[in-house]
Amino acid sequence: MKEIEFQDKDQQGLRTLETIGKADKFNQWMFNTIAPYCSGKILEIGSGIGNISQFFLESGFEITLSDVRDSYCEALKHKFSKAEPQVKVLLIDLADMAFEDTYVMYQGAFDTVFALNVVEHIKDDHRALKHCRFLLKEGGNLIILVPAFQNLYNTFDAELGHYRRYTKNSLRSLFLANGLDIIYSQYFNLAGIPGWFLSGRILRKKTIPAGQMGFYNTLVPFFKVIDKIVLKRCGLSVIVVGRK
Numbered sequence: 001m002k003e004i005e006f007q008d009k010d011q012q013g014l015r016t017l018e019t020i021g022k023a024d025k026f027n028q029w030m031f032n033t034i035a036p037y038c039s040g041k042i043l044e045i046g047s048g049i050g051n052i053s054q055f056f057l058e059s060g061f062e063i064t065l066s067d068v069r070d071s072y073c074e075a076l077k078h079k080f081s082k083a084e085p086q087v088k089v090l091l092i093d094l095a096d097m098a099f100e101d102t103y104v105m106y107q108g109a110f111d112t113v114f115a116l117n118v119v120e121h122i123k124d125d126h127r128a129l130k131h132c133r134f135l136l137k138e139g140g141n142l143i144i145l146v147p148a149f150q151n152l153y154n155t156f157d158a159e160l161g162h163y164r165r166y167t168k169n170s171l172r173s174l175f176l177a178n179g180l181d182i183i184y185s186q187y188f189n190l191a192g193i194p195g196w197f198l199s200g201r202i203l204r205k206k207t208i209p210a211g212q213m214g215f216y217n218t219l220v221p222f223f224k225v226i227d228k229i230v231l232k233r234c235g236l237s238v239i240v241v242g243r244k
Contacts, residue, residue: 014049015207016160021051023213025220030116030145031055033188037141037241040111045092045132046118048072050079057083064110066092094118094128103135110135114143117237120162129178136244142180146171148187148238154200156208171240180242187235191223192216196236 020026031052038061047053047065049072056063057080065076065087073091080087094115096102113132122128132142147157147165157165166174168185175182195212199205216223227235 017048017051019208019210019213021049022210023217023220025217026213027051028055029220029224030188031059033186033239034114034116034143034145034241035059037143037184038112038114040137040140041109042112042114043106043110043135045094045113045115046121047076047089049075052116053080053087057087062086064088064090066090068093068095094131095122095124096131099127099131100134103131106135108135108137111137111140112143113140114145116143116145117147119144120146120157120164120166121160123163125164125174126177129174129180133178133180133244138244140244141183142175142242142244143239144171144175144242145188145237145239148235152193152196152201152236154197155204155206156196156200159206166238168238168240171238175240175242180244182240183243184239184241186232186239187227188232188237188239189223189227190230190235191219191226192236193234 042056042061042063044053044063044065047067050065053063053065053076063086065080066089067073067076068091070091073089076089092103100107113135115132119125119128136142147162148167150165153162153165168187172182172185195216199209199212
């Protein structure tokens with residue numbers, strides 16, 4: 001990647017994205033989990049540096065990427081410059097108080113909108129879901145993945161700017177309050193809980209250790225089996241899919 005100037009406040013998040021970006025098996029697992037609910041014109045909210053985006057492109061999807069930061073948008077344009085016109089990049093701020101005026105040209109423009117580890121960064125999460133719905137066509141799918149269980153909140157969450165963590169019920173309620181029908185929900189990544197708790201609560205690390213993430217990545221095939229065994233009833237993250 002060419003040298004992109006990131007603001008100081010983005011450094012913790014950038015290091016985390018870069019660490020997770022090297023976990024190819026984990027990112028493939030996340031992609032495979034949400035891909036069955038993606039079709040048509042797809043918008044990714046909060047693409048970051050494209051850790052999940054690349055799997056959509058490799059699978060032949062046409063996708064629009066977005067982020068709230070100019071620096072990440074520039075990084076995405078550079079990373080996927082050879083993929084045009086299969087991919088477009090937009091600057092989108094779900095917390096924009098004048099969202100419907102600012103993005104009126106994208107009202108009802110997408111068949112699928114997804115946001116992975118984004119909504120927990122937004123103070124008014126009801127407004128965030130309302131704005132996601134605004135971007136969807138009638139019958140379109142919204143896919144949200146967020147951190148699960150408030151009692152797991154630790155220094156990782158604080159450093160990354162998370163306002164909260166969710167349960168399946170609280171996230172489903174957020175969808176229903178914004179006029180979205182629930183078509184699927186699950187917890188994701190049970191095996192990630194011990195490492196998150198140890199590093200973030202006990203050792204009070206501020207970023208995910210690269211070595212820990214690399215070791216975890218090698219064991220993803222085994223961790224996928226664990227999620228199936230427990231019927232996806234508990235996990236480090238929660239996923240809900242709703243339809244407009």
